[in-house]
Amino acid sequence: MCSKFRVLFFCIFFCPLLIFYSQLKGQQGSNRSGKLPTQFSIKDYGLKDYIYLSKDLPHSENKSWKLVCQMPYNCQFQPWIRLKSPEGKKISLNSSNPLVLYLTKTEEVATQAGVNTYEAKNWISGEGAVYTIPAGVTVEAVKYRETGYDTKIAGSFECNDDDYNLLWKKGARTAYICMRDHFYDCPDRERVGFWGDGTPELDQCFYAFDTSSYALCKDLVLRPLKAGFYPGQQLEFLGEYGLWFYYMHTGDIQSIGSVYESTKNFLFNTYKFGNKNQWFDWGNEIKDIAVIENCFMYIDLKTLKKMALLTGHADDTVAINLRLDTIKTTFNKQFWKGNYYMSSQVNSPDDRANAMAVNAGLAEPSKWNTIYINVLTKVNNASCFFDRWIFEALCTMGKQEYALLRMYDRYKTMIPCSFSTLWEHYDRWWATRRNAFDDASSLNHGWNPPVILLSQSIAGISPEKPGWEEYHVFPREAFLNSINVVVPSVKGEIKVEMKKTTTEYSLQLNSPLRTMAIVGIPKGSFSSLKSIKVNGTNIWNGSYTGGIKGISWVGEDAANIKFKVSPGKWNFLGLGSLVINSPKPVRNLSVNGIKLNKKSWTAKASVKDSTFLFSGDNIPVDVSAANAIDGDHWTGWRDMSHKQYAGQWFMIDMKKKQKFNHIVLDNTWALWDSPNHYIVTVSKDGKEWGDPVASGTGKLGITDITFPSQKAQFIKITQTGQDSTYNWSIYEIDIYRKK
Structure with a gap:
């Protein structure tokens, strides 16, 4: 939001929200697939050494001076210092990140005579600490105490292009620093629990962190809806991308049942089409809200129908189907303009609106190519937040190569930079208006989606049944020649390694107990596919031949040749001709010197x-x-x-x-x-x-x-x-x- 409105925003929303979130902690429940964490805690990682000090210690000067210290990554921390000083000198401790000044004043400490240690009382965030030291004070040692939500990064993604590896790692670090007592938009400037930021943060937990993160996800799922608090963000959450995403990854049927009535009430009664301040994406540029909100409502109603059948509310499906049919039968008549979707609210097509029409299933496949050509390759209105859905729409269309290229192009200033986290918006622009640099945009904003996009959409690993009882591995690697990914599912680690050459496509899967996996060999990776071997035995040469215990034929579609496998280690090998060609140069990110x-x-x-x-x-x-x-x-x-x-x-x-x-x-x-x-x-x-x-x-x-x-x-x-x-x-x- 614009800087001049932030103080007013805090007064109206921030303080009541802190009280609201504190009341939500500790809610509990159970699930179908096993016990999930129901409470969350903050971990003290102890005092740590900085990785760089601007001065060698011990150090003192005859004038006031600054000691600037670096940490290995962006984190939540409290500066610590040991010094020798006369009594009554004042030192100050803060982050080098100026955005923390929005919420946390610089701490000052009045020294006692002699050698003493001091530690900041309040946690702050950043990648560096700044100590302001008066004349005559000798600094003997400095450290920092890192704290944070008690979970660890248990997932991973590596490929042959370090640009995407860096994006995944920075995305995971960004998601982690935006977790504490609830999901933050950022830990420095606001710490507000927007549903918009919370949606990708929840999603990324299941691909980046261990199961301890699930308690914070559940906290978001159970959070009471607030009609006046950016209802468009809540609409984005109450469907496949929030509630159902959580259920599919956890199997927590009790939580889904407990929010069914409030979700139905929001969709049927609370949400009003066309209201101002709905907020579907960042910035002041024109968004095609009419198309976007119809798409999300359609997605949410489809999810509500599944929730109704799951929780004993089958009678509600009559009314739900009626609303679904109304949107579906009027959508094309109202918004399709021959080459793209567009409402009367805007004068040119919006990439967000057209992507959501694909994701919602309202745009039939016959329209995909013209949407791709006329909109998705030409328009870049979406922010870091909403680009998640453009990326997913492109992958649905089979345009994953362009999806990866678009991701690289839009993140190209974040990839090589020294910061360990991803920013609020691309190139520090205020929304998409060029030449409008916003100094107050955060450099660690939780809504960035590379973790979910690379692990789920590109590596192609996603649950088919709640709690990962069944899942699929459908890689969409495009021009990437190798992928090594770990997904820390509720059933255990799922490990997939893909490698390809001009003649072989290798896919190794380590599948945990109590699961069934559907593995797809992507047809689009081959110019000619001759045969498929599993664990050294030929099982497909144009048709399924079988012969291996624990594997069965699923069939094939336009994208994949599919097999179902039981838990264990599986080595798939596709033989044929593959084109190894990348439209994106692989850069050397290291400095040679x-x-x-x-x-x-x-x-x-x-x-x-x-x-x-x-x-x-x-x-x-x-x-x-x-x-x-x-x-x-x-x-x-x-x-x-x-x-x-x-x-x-x-x-x-x-x-x-x-x-x-x-x-x-x-x-x-x-x-x-x-x-x-x-x-x-x-x-x-x-x-x-x-x-x-x-x-x-x-x-x-x-x-x-x-x-x-x-x-x-x-x-x-x-x-x-x-x-x-x-x-x-x-x-x-x-x-x-x-x-």
């Missing part, structure tokens, strides 16, 4: 150190030159005097002559503040500067600058271009020499 130690360096710029007022709340944030070399990518330097102009410069004194050939400018936090055009000059004494050793144009987020090896003490980066929209920022600078 040795990073220079910068703890003793100093930095200055062509303008005085200053602060800027952060977001609509006008929170002052320090942007001094020294921040660019403190090792923290959340803190940085910014020229606040003007927008970018020729002659601006930033200079580093490395205190001694060193060899180097590679500079990395990282301004991911202020993504659009890359230098318009720059030159790099070096000096041995800070007075005499030679010709530029490099020049170029800044890149979005991270700018890599390479040049022939130099030996110097001073490095200056000078702006030679101009930009009337953005300031110039360097949020971290690293210098490398050849190995």
Whole structure:
């Protein structure tokens, strides 16, 4: 939401919600497939060492100074310090993430004389801690206490393209940091339990975390619905993607029964079509809400019908069927425009609306290709949140290759960045409006869906019956040549490994006890499929031949040749001709060089150190030159005097002559503040500067600058271009020499 409205939003919604959520803790129930966790707790991981300190300890100075410390990933933590001090000095402890200032004030501690230890009282979040130390105080040691929801990452996804591996890992870390006493939208700025954020967070629990996470999922399922609290988000939750998703993964029939009446009442009586503030997706750009809400209502009513039959409310199916038929018979007449779906609310087709028509089953397959060509390959209105459903629609259409390419393109600035979590919206834009950078958007937002999309949609692992009594493995790997995935189901770990060459398609499955698995060999991966072997025995050569105990023929459809297998280890091998070709280059994400130690360096710029007022709340944030070399990518330097102009410069004194050939400018936090055009000059004494050793144009987020090896003490980066929209920022600078 817009920054200037956040304070008002907190007053109206946030405080009552905290009371509301605290009342929900501890609700219990049982399930059909075995005992599930019914309570959740917060785990204390103990005091840990930081992985990087901006100063070597012990350290003191004759002026106030900052110690900036790095953790290995974004987490919930409390800073700890041991110091030697006179009495009455004041130190401060906080996260380097400025968004925490929305909810948590910087803690101050008045020192006692001698050597003492202090720990922050309140947990905060981020990837770094900042200690502000007064003159005359010696810091002897620092640590941090990590806490968090008591679950662990038990799932995994690995493939031959590290871009997607990083997305999965960052997605899992993002989901985890947005869990605590309920699902947060983010742990720093708001901590509100929106149903919209909660839907993908719940879904990802079943592919990323162990069964301890199920208690938090159940908490969301049992949460009383609130008519005035963004009803569109609740509509998104009350169907296949929320309630039924939970049931299929847990088998918890009691919880489904307990929410049946409230769900029916919401769908039949509470929800009103066409109201303002329904909220189906991020941003202020035009959304085709009329189409979207019809699709979600249709999905929810289909789910309600299944719930009715499951919980002894079969009589309700007459009314449910009537509503389903009404939507289905009017949908195409009302919204189909020949090449896409569109309501009278908008002037151009929306990718979200057309994807949901596919997902809901309202768009018959004959319309899929024209929707794909005219909308889904041309329109990118969806946010990180809603792109989940565009991705799933593309996979349903058999367009998983484009789905993966679209995912990469939209996440391309998040993949290589130094942050361990995924952001609130793509490229730090406010919604999809270009040139509208939002400094208050979180860099760890729970609604990002790569975990669910890669593990469920691409690896193709999903339950067919509640509680994973039966599930399928239908890979849609597209141009990926190998996938190794673990799904921590309620029945135990499901392990799948897929590899393919130009002649073989190998799929290995380790299936847990008390399950049946339907395995599909994807036809689309082959230009010609000749035979299929299982555990070394040929069982298909155009038709099923059998001969192995524990496996049976299921049949085939347009996508897969399918077999059902009992628990155990199975090795499927498809023989034929496969095309191994990727439209996406695999990038090398590592820097080839040795990073220079910068703890003793100093930095200055062509303008005085200053602060800027952060977001609509006008929170002052320090942007001094020294921040660019403190090792923290959340803190940085910014020229606040003007927008970018020729002659601006930033200079580093490395205190001694060193060899180097590679500079990395990282301004991911202020993504659009890359230098318009720059030159790099070096000096041995800070007075005499030679010709530029490099020049170029800044890149979005991270700018890599390479040049022939130099030996110097001073490095200056000078702006030679101009930009009337953005300031110039360097949020971290690293210098490398050849190995």
